[in-house]
Amino acid sequence: MSNLFNIDIVNPEQSFLSKDNVFEVVIPAVEGEIGILKDHIPIISFLKPGIIRVFSESEEQSFYVEDGIVEFKDNTLSVLTSSIFDLKDADKNFVSESISSAEAELSKDNIDDQKRFLLNHKVEVLKSISIN
Amino acid sequence: MPSLDDLRKRITSVKSTQKITKAMKMVAAAKLRKAQENAEKGRPYSEKMNNVILNLSKSITDKENAPKLLVGTGEEKVHLCIVLTADRGLCGGFNTNIIKKAKSYFEKIISENKTLKIITVGSKGYDQLKRQYKSYIVENISFKESKNINYFDADKVGKIIIEKFEKNEFDVCAIFYNKFKNVITQIPQEQQIVPLNEDKDDKDVSGNDNDYEFEPDEDEILSNLLPKNISTQIFKAMLENSASEQGSRMTAMDNATRNAGELVDRLTIEYNRSRQAAITKELIEIISGAESL
Numbered sequence: 001m002s003n004l005f006n007i008d009i010v011n012p013e014q015s016f017l018s019k020d021n022v023f024e025v026v027i028p029a030v031e032g033e034i035g036i037l038k039d040h041i042p043i044i045s046f047l048k049p050g051i052i053r054v055f056s057e058s059e060e061q062s063f064y065v066e067d068g069i070v071e072f073k074d075n076t077l078s079v080l081t082s083s084i085f086d087l088k089d090a091d092k093n094f095v096s097e098s099i100s101s102a103e104a105e106l107s108k109d110n111i112d113d114q115k116r117f118l119l120n121h122k123v124e125v126l127k128s129i130s131i132n
Numbered sequence: 133m134p135s136l137d138d139l140r141k142r143i144t145s146v147k148s149t150q151k152i153t154k155a156m157k158m159v160a161a162a163k164l165r166k167a168q169e170n171a172e173k174g175r176p177y178s179e180k181m182n183n184v185i186l187n188l189s190k191s192i193t194d195k196e197n198a199p200k201l202l203v204g205t206g207e208e209k210v211h212l213c214i215v216l217t218a219d220r221g222l223c224g225g226f227n228t229n230i231i232k233k234a235k236s237y238f239e240k241i242i243s244e245n246k247t248l249k250i251i252t253v254g255s256k257g258y259d260q261l262k263r264q265y266k267s268y269i270v271e272n273i274s275f276k277e278s279k280n281i282n283y284f285d286a287d288k289v290g291k292i293i294i295e296k297f298e299k300n301e302f303d304v305c306a307i308f309y310n311k312f313k314n315v316i317t318q319i320p321q322e323q324q325i326v327p328l329n330e331d332k333d334d335k336d337v338s339g340n341d342n343d344y345e346f347e348p349d350e351d352e353i354l355s356n357l358l359p360k361n362i363s364t365q366i367f368k369a370m371l372e373n374s375a376s377e378q379g380s381r382m383t384a385m386d387n388a389t390r391n392a393g394e395l396v397d398r399l400t401i402e403y404n405r406s407r408q409a410a411i412t413k414e415l416i417e418i419i420s421g422a423e424s425l
Contacts, residue, residue, distance in 0.1 A: 010180060012283040012367050014173035031347055044184060045347040046356050069357055071184050073344075078180050082283055082360070 005038045005075040007054060009063070011084055017054075017063075024055040025077055027070055028125075042073045047081065049122035051129075062087040064129060066122070090129055099126045136410065139403040143396060150392035156222065157385035164315070164378035170281065171312065171371040178368045181361055185328070187344060188354050199351065201294075201358040204327030205303045210247040212302035212326075213237065214289070216309040216369050217257030218377045219276045224384030226310060226318065226377055227256040233320035234308045238265060249302055253289060253370075281370050283363070290363030297326060309369040310376035316383055318376035325365050328358070 007025055009017040025036045028050025034043075047068040054061045068081030085091075105111065106119050134142075192198050215234045217227045234257075241248045251271045252258040258272045271292065275285045296302060305326035310318040346353055 008176070008180075010177045012174055012177045012286070012364060013170070015176050029347060034347075041345055042343060043345040043347065044188065044353060046353055069181070069184055069353075069360070071180070071187075078184075080177060080180055080184070082287070082363075 003038045004057070005077065007077045007079070009052075009079040009081065009084065011081055016081075016084055017061075019054070019056055021058075022054050022056040026051075026053040026055075027079070028052065028065070029070065036072060036077060038075060040072050042071075044069070044071050046070070047079075048118055049125050051087070051125065052079065052084075064090065064125070087129065092130065095126055095130045099123055099130070102126070133406070136403065136406060139399060139406065143399045143403065146392050146395050146399065150389055150396065153385045153388040153392060157382055157389060160223075160378045160382040160385060164375065164382055167281075167371070167375040167378050168312070171375045174368060174371050178364050181357075181364050185354075185357060185361055188346075188350055188357070189328075191344060191346075192350055192354070199355045199358055201297065201326055201362070202328050202354060205300070208246070208304045210249065210302040210304070211241050212249045212251065212293070212296065212305040214251045214253060214293070214305065214307040214366070215257045215261065216307060216366075216373050217252065217254035217260075218373070219255050219274060220377075221256060222384065223377050223381035224387075226380035226384075227254075227260065229318070229320045230308050230310055231257060231260045233322060234261075235264075237306065237308070237322060238268070251289075251292070281367075281374050283367050286367035286370055287363045289366045290359065293326070293362055293366075294359045302326075307366065307369050309373045310380075312372050312375040312379060315379040318380055321369075321372075323365070323369070325362055328361070 003023050004021050005023075006020045007017065007022050008015065023037065027034050027036065027045075028048055029045045030048045031045075033050070034045070036043075047065055047070060049066050050064075052063045052065055054063070063084050063086055065079075065081045066083040068079055068084075070080075071078045085094075102119050102123050106116065106123070111119070189198075189202060192202075213234060215230060217230050221227070238248055238250075248265075248268045250261065250265060250269045251273065252261060252269060253273045253275070255272075255274045255276065258269070258274075261269060273289060273292075275281075278285055293305060297305070304324065306322055306324045309321055309323075311321045313319055
């Protein structure tokens, strides 16, 4: 029996990625990374800034996401996100811009702890991207 | 009776107008295809979003403490209306239809003694509404600068709505836009987004056995998801609107081109007739002049 399942990543403008031969997906859920394999129980969660890793038979792909919702049901993983890009075509300028805008946001006083945590996390992830 | 020269001038001017409308029609047709494609591409996102929210709201048992964006504030005194229109004119009844729909809703609200607040998106809507409803318009947003419809713009509108909701500035929020059916038909729509109207006809029958695992819990996911849903609905409306606008413009310009053609034909006949009349008149003059000799 195959151990493959489907993944659909959609953003508001279009369907970003659609594959039916992945065997593992690692998503940066808000309470920690989740690895999803076939026949995972139905789950709904949302994302924090991080890297989605999609392992299919032939290749491994990584995407940076800022936020989004994931739903897994009937062996289909749907990821709804408004900001996503493939790490392979990450734009250096865009990344560094995002870092500086997040840092600017961090330096404000009026943000709550949760937001601070998310922003810190975002900066961390983005920096790790720009090093590679 | 206009002189020959006048007629000639009119024919030229109608012809050049026809050229313009024809060009506009072609441009609209090209843009329409793109807008339609975009609308189709954007559909999966809003559909999935709806599904997830449907599943979530089903599993919420404690309706009392559910997020207010979903169930409402419990009152419906202040209505916020988002009127989405185009930034450009010359697109037939497109803008007027939305405004008409919105106006009838406004009248209902006012006659029920409720408070009305209006946000217009797109400059044409503002132009048409400001005369009558100026005091109700709280904000006027226009995305003239952005070439394409993008989610970023929709999100801006969404954020304004959320901000107002959190400040308790309204209880019910509805958006007005044109739904694209086909090139000839666009249906003005009124859609309530706060509180969220649950679809009565549950399509997702198979989903009744949903034993979802939620991480974190339902409430938190919902309160994270609902603001996004608002932006998504706005975005969907904007996409539908842009397809409708181009469709409507295309039809309007096609009609204009045809009318101009008819006008040119009529004017040409009139021109030829009066030219012929002038020639006949001259001939008669010559002949009668010769006879009298």
